[in-house]
Amino acid sequence: MKASELARVLGGTLEGDDVDLFACGGLEEARPGDLSFCKDPRHAALVATTKASAVLLPPDWDRGAPCAVIRVADPDHACMAAARLFAPPEPVRAPGVHPTALVDSSVRLGKEVHVGAFTVIEKGAEIGDNAVIEAQVFVGEGCRIGAGTHIYPQVTLREGTIIGRDCILHCGVRLGGDGYGFTNGRREDGSIFIEKIPQLGIVEIGDGVEIGSNTTIDRARIGRTYIGPMTKIDNLVQIGHNVKVKGYSGLIAQSGVAGSAEIGAGCLIWAQAGISGHIKIADGVQVGPQAGVPQSLDGSAKYVIGTPAMSMKELAAITLAPKLISKLKVEIKALKAELEALKAEHGRGAG
Secondary structure (H helix, E strand, O other), X not given: OEHHHHHHHHOOEEEOOOOEOOEEOOOOOXXXXXXXXXXXXXXXXXXXXXXXXXXXXXXXXXXXXXXXXXXOOOHHHHHHHHXXXXXXXXXXXXXXXXXXXXXXXXXXEOOOOEEOOOOEEOOOOEEOOOOEEOOOOEEOOOOEEOOOOEEOOOOEEOOOOEEOOOOEEOOOOEEEEOOOOEEEEEOOOOOEEEEEOOOOOEEEEOOOOEEXXXXXXXXXXXXEEEEOOOOEEXXXXXXXXXXXXXXXXXXXXXXXXXXXXXXXEOOEEOOOOEEOOOOEEOOOOEEOOOOEEOXXXXXXXXXXXXXXXXXXXXXXXXXXXXXXXXXXXXXXXXXXXXXXXXXXXXXXXXX
C-alpha cells in the first residue's frame, strides 16, 4: 500500500516520499517497507534511528524523522488500524459439521454453525446461530453456547456450562472443572483423612466475554460461578468455584481469584494479583500487579498495591518512611551541633 493511500484511510497527512508499505513494526525492529509509530517525544532517539520506511507521528511532532511521516491525531490507534489492513484475512469457517466430529443426535444446532474436526458435543447440548466450534473441542452434556460465539481448538466445556452470545474462548480454556473442595481432619484413632466435597454447580459466562488461552474457571460447589457481560480475561488466569464477576471487568495474566470472592463492575485485576476467597471488591477498583488482597475492598481506594494490598498513598508513606528517618537524623545532628555551639558561646559570654 502506498503511504499516500494509507494516510487518506487513516485521516492523516503525508510528509515526504510516497513509499510502499507492507507491514507494521516497532521503531527498533522495523525494516524497510514497515510502518511504525511514536506518540511520545521521550522516544525521539528511537525515531531518529528507525529503519522503518514511514512513521506515524502526532501533529505537533517537531523532532524530525529519517523517513516519510504520516501525521495523525492518535499514532497508537492509527497503527492498530493500519495493522488490520496489512494483516492477512482470518480463516473463514464455513457452516457445517466436519465428518470426524462426534455430535450426539440430541444436540440442537442453530443456523450456520461450524463444528470442526474431532470435536465432541455430548447429548442435550445447544449451539446458537452462527457459532464457530473449532477442532478438538469438547462440549459436555447439557452445555449451552450462545449465538455468534467463537470457540478455538482444544477448549473443554464440562457438563452444564453456559456460554453467552458473541463470546470468544481461546485455545486451551477449561470451564467447569472441579474447584479445590476438600475437607480434612483426624479420626478418633488419630489417623488423618481428606475427603472430596462434591462440586455440583455450573459455570455461566455472560455475553461478550473473552477468555484467554489456558485460563481455568471452576464449576460452583452449588449454584453457579458467574462471569458477567463484557468481562475480558487474559491467559493463565485461575478463577475458583462460586466466584462472581459483575461485568465489564478485566483480569490479567496469572491473576487468581479464590472461591466465593465477588468482583464488582469495571474492576481491573492486574497480572499475578491474588484475591482471597469470600471477600468483595467494590466497583471500579484496580488491584495492582502481584498485590495480595486478604480482605474486602470498599472502593475508598480505587487503586491498591502490595501485600497486603493498600492504597498508593499508604504504600508511598511506608516506602518513604526510611528515607524520611534518615533525613531527620541528619537534621537532628545538625541541630544538636548548632545547640552545642550556642551553649558554648553563651558560656563564654557569661564569663
